Amino acid sequence: MTPPENSPDRPHPRVPVHPYIPNAVPAVRQAMLDAVGAAGVEDFYADIPEGIRLRRPLDLPAPLRSEARLVRHMEQLLSRNTPATRTLSFLGGGCYPHHVPAVVDEVTGRSEFLTAYAGEPYEDHGRFQAMWEYQSLMAELLDVDVVNVPVYDGFQAAGTALRMAGRVTGLRRLLICGDVDPDKLSKIRDYVRPDHEVVLVPADPATGGTDADAVRSALAGGDVAAVYAEAPNRLGLVDPALPGLGRLAHGSGALYVVGCNPVSLGVLAPPSSYGADLTCGDIQPLGIRMSYGGGTAGFIGANDDPRLVAEYPTRLFGLVPTDVEGEYGFGDVAYDRTSFARREEGKEWVGTAAALHGIGAGVYLSLMGPQGMREIGETVLAHTAYAKQRLARVPGVAVPHAEAVHFADFPVRFTGARSTADIHADLRERGIFGGIETAVDQALYCVTEVHSKADIDELAAALEEIVK
Template structure:
């Protein structure tokens, strides 16, 4: 039986109340090319439940799963091994079904987990305070920009050209509603990040400078130099990290002078999952900025009997309390993904994270060395963690498709990330993690040699 809760009269009354002529008017901000002009291609108009299941199963068989191929995709989402114990723990009923810990007396387990998560993240990022997670890395990046505007009372944002283009697009989309001025750029296709060019764009009206570490091409910018330049102009440094495993080997952003550190936590505890759900990370170095942070914080306290306990604290930042004064409209968090992150991080420990990072780097260096021996292939980077850029002498998009036909997911073409930038079309972003075996690297090199011959 179809479920139709609203009558045409109900819809008409709702549209009259909000002042919209039609339901279509509610989607006016969605570009026409992104809207469907009919049914979803490939799906039947009407079928039985069993027929739909069979059809969807046939469609799913066209997917090439990450574990079924030599896999070198990255660009913000990374394949790492997640221990089976992570999934076992997060599926315990008390974790899986809990929504949000508004009643601390019955949610001490969830609150303690989030408190431990915050503590782990603050240490990983080299910051004083972390919140209890956000939706994903790109929206966390925007929240950092909005927070910087509140702290500095300025509205000009300088984005590094080497910031992930999807993160930059989210910032620019949200800035349409806040009138923030976004100074954007494209990545300089060179071995080292263009720190001098970035610093030259900072002025006395700048609220923050947003830099990715490692950047979209896998390079490692000198954060200390950028932090000093930003602070000299009264601006904040926002550092974006899309690969938290890298911080097992690299100096933390907070140690380098970052004021706000945000990122994507998917790499630790959360599988690729065809794109989500993921986990937004957010921390600040200066505890004086804590009241300007978005999202929720879990704090440690004592109860009436003096026993240790946990509560949500400083909740006026969230839109469900004093909405007109809230710093953000975020009123929940990716709690299950944060739990997975925290469980995996606990299993690794500091030594385990460092060992994992070093193995990632070792395999990435091995892959870079072997790829550099292929005629026509050049490695762009002078330094990297587990991701680097190569140039192929031809459009990388075509090469990626041919390699996929051979069962090799070779990387992300820069032409896909920057479709309007012809100068980047020959670039291929290659990510190598502990799940990439030396045999996989040899398979990639052999297939690429054949295609480029």
């Protein structure tokens, strides 16, 4: 029934009202604003920096009032994209092109996994067990005892791990060491404020690795909650300083937090083996497709230290015996840690998790096994080394820190007159996606097990024609 003309629930004819969201009705919206004491919706966005505000209407079409028209519109938009799988792509930098076995999609596409929401108390057909299996496999890969149900992405996992360290130590400063992705750094800063101060310790320009003396100097005040470093770092460099950073952190009373690429752990030592108290990262390389930028889900690993386990804000699943001999169940461990139980008093808010990606990663790890992970790691290392050597022979191309070990990602510098953007535009015309532009004359390239020697040679040959 349409409200009377003078009813406060009747929207003004010139005010757009969303057809599916009742709270968009102006009177209801105003009542909600009044209830929370906000002058307007803008109050909720006050923390968003002005520099990234849109400040213009979204470029949206007129309402599409039929499913057929909506499907047609979306197909037209999607057709404008060129997937990395249909070209020769050397993009990486956090979202990696790895082979995804067909069985991973088969399992994650099953209705009991695909449609269940976070494994709530309704019938979930083994979702809790699947997550427990994923956690167990990840714990073996990371050489730790405890792994969380995945959070949204590796950026959040890093922020959460650092907040955990802050709660354990009761200290304020966080040292971020070496070369870290600027977007990740931005997320960490935003996630840990206002409780913690982020202090950057830049990489040593001579080596590309962490400057241990600078870290030692930054630790002198004794008020550092955690030292954070990455293995490999943003530029793919495997930093030999990592074990020493753990000793420095522990010597000053700080925890050591290491972000890592999990697919590298078939050939590289897990961070826990050289002193990491918390290991974090993104499981995207473990059987999750690139999917318009990922396919992301964050993990945090730790040993069975009650101090650390108590500070996990995320769900943890464990195996428990039942009343029937020989049978076991799977459920939450220390549920009262989470915001589900503590609500507004929770240490961090925990909402929808990326649990489905965790199940996919669990399937991937169970398929690959230790030998498969080793073979992938060795292949990526070999391809990375060959790509560095081959591109360094191209006139006008240099590979910084070429003597260091890189895994998947590696930097490239163009020494000629042409910019990275122009070079990459020419590569696209040849059906090749170059790396991620990091400066006017630099880019971050990536190779994995899906690339071949011929692929790398094709890239080098194209650059020999383009770079001047």
